[in-house]
Amino acid sequence: MTIPIKQIKLRRLSMQLKNPFTTSFGTFRDKEFLILEAIDEVGNRGFGESVAFASPWYSEETVQTSAHILEDFLIEPIKNHGITHPDDLAALFSHIKGNNMAKSVIEGAIWDLYAKRRNESLAQALGGTQQEIEVGVSLGIKPTVKDLLTTIEQQLEEGYKRIKIKIEPGWDVDVLREVRAHFPDMPMMADANSAYTLDDVDHLKKLDDLDLMMIEQPLAHDDIVDHAQLQASMDTPICLDESIHSLADARKAIQLGSCQIINIKIGRVGGLTESKRIHDYCREQGVPVWCGGMLEAGVGRAHNIALTTLPQFTLPGDTASSSLYWEEDIINPEVVAKNGMIQVPDKPGIGYDIDDHALDKWTTATKTFDF
Numbered sequence: 150m151t152i153p154i155k156q157i158k159l160r161r162l163s164m165q166l167k168n169p170f171t172t173s174f175g176t177f178r179d180k181e182f183l184i185l186e187a188i189d190e191v192g193n194r195g196f197g198e199s200v201a202f203a204s205p206w207y208s209e210e211t212v213q214t215s216a217h218i219l220e221d222f223l224i225e226p227i228k229n230h231g232i233t234h235p236d237d238l239a240a241l242f243s244h245i246k247g248n249n250m251a252k253s254v255i256e257g258a259i260w261d262l263y264a265k266r267r268n269e270s271l272a273q274a275l276g277g278t279q280q281e282i283e284v285g286v287s288l289g290i291k292p293t294v295k296d297l298l299t300t301i302e303q304q305l306e307e308g309y310k311r312i313k314i315k316i317e318p319g320w321d322v323d324v325l326r327e328v329r330a331h332f333p334d335m336p337m338m339a340d341a342n343s344a345y346t347l348d349d350v351d352h353l354k355k356l357d358d359l360d361l362m363m364i365e366q367p368l369a370h371d372d373i374v375d376h377a378q379l380q381a382s383m384d385t386p387i388c389l390d391e392s393i394h395s396l397a398d399a400r401k402a403i404q405l406g407s408c409q410i411i412n413i414k415i416g417r418v419g420g421l422t423e424s425k426r427i428h429d430y431c432r433e434q435g436v437p438v439w440c441g442g443m444l445e446a447g448v449g450r451a452h453n454i455a456l457t458t459l460p461q462f463t464l465p466g467d468t469a470s471s472s473l474y475w476e477e478d479i480i481n482p483e484v485v486a487k488n489g490m491i492q493v494p495d496k497p498g499i500g501y502d503i504d505d506h507a508l509d510k511w512t513t514a515t516k517t518f519d520f
């Protein structure tokens with residue numbers, strides 16, 4: 150039986166991060182994003198959240214391209230063809246090249262609606278087994294090493310165990326050596342966001358002395374081959390993020406030896422169905438995965454938590470507490486990590502209620518599509 154969607158609302162929101170976020174690409178404080186709401190014939194509401202940023206620094210997608218692709222190419226086919234299961238969307242959208250983050254918004258809303266109609270949690274609908282998940286914190290580049298050490302101290306006191314530190318040329322080996330000297334036993338990883346090339350192999354090999362869990366995406370955002378050459382030269386496990394857009398990419402990266410870990414981001418790979426396919430393949434191959442973050446608001450955080458309940462998510466993800474990002478989130482209750490652990494909600498769908506007042510407060514535009 151098809152899921153009888155009666156209306157879709159596409160909201161554009163703008164929220165201010167509590168703390169500016171700096172990576173090798175730059176610093177930003179305001180987060181623009183989309184929330185898509187799919188409503189069925191009895192009033193069930195499924196929600197999806199976009200992760201593309203306002204400018205194309207992380208990938209070629211932006212908030213604007215996501216809105217365009219959703220409004221002009223993705224919503225109509227659902228209206229005309231009907232969906233029985235969220236997995237059907239991959240075939241329905243297969244003629245649309247790329248635009249994974251746009252596809253993920255509507256796919257996430259339909260996964261949420263599908264689970265709510267079955268009165269089961271999204272985690273259960275995905276086949277998740279973990280009742281609680283471990284998360285860490287991702288720290289942007291700080292003005293000074295002292296600021297970084299202070300921030301790490303604060304997060305460890307909050308109970309987070311794994312700390313992810315952004316690096317770039319000029320803010321890498323020496324900084325991480327100081328961090329390791331202050332925190333000799335702390336689970337630590339570095340995220341380079343493609344700031345290096347194969348010319349930097351000898352420099353990057355110095356990281357091997359620091360007992361890092363991994364180095365995330367050291368080379369080009371669209372590379373798999375050079376990462377294989379780098380991994381062959383380094384002991385530290387390489388984790389790929391930006392390079393992996395699909396199960397096919399994950400298979401090629403693992404077969405080539407380009408990485409030993411994969412950061413799965415639901416939006417980057419086009420949604421929960423492809424995320425699950427990548428997870429299942431990595432489980433067969435014995436490759437650990439974890440759930441990366443995109444500075445999401447509560448709907449996106451809830452989707453990340455549900456995905457992370459799958460068994461091969463064996464490393465702490467980036468889905469820290471809402472309060473680390475937002476003065477006020479758009480869900481009730483907010484996401485709360487205690488000692489680095491999040492209890493997975495067992496309510497239907499994403500498991501968190503939408504705070505309609507907050508949603509309206511941060512909404513700058515809404516488009517409605519009646520089915």
Ligand SMILES: O=C(O)CCC(=O)C1=CC=C[C@@H](O)[C@@H]1C(=O)O
Nearest residue numbers: 172207287441442443444445467
């Ligand atoms: O806290 C989070 O949501 C993780 C943020 C984070 O580390 C990233 C978000 C987006 C792009 C990058 O800067 C980085 C990442 O690559 O994982």
Ligand SMILES: [Mg+2]
Nearest residue numbers: 340365366390
């Ligand atoms: Mg990353």
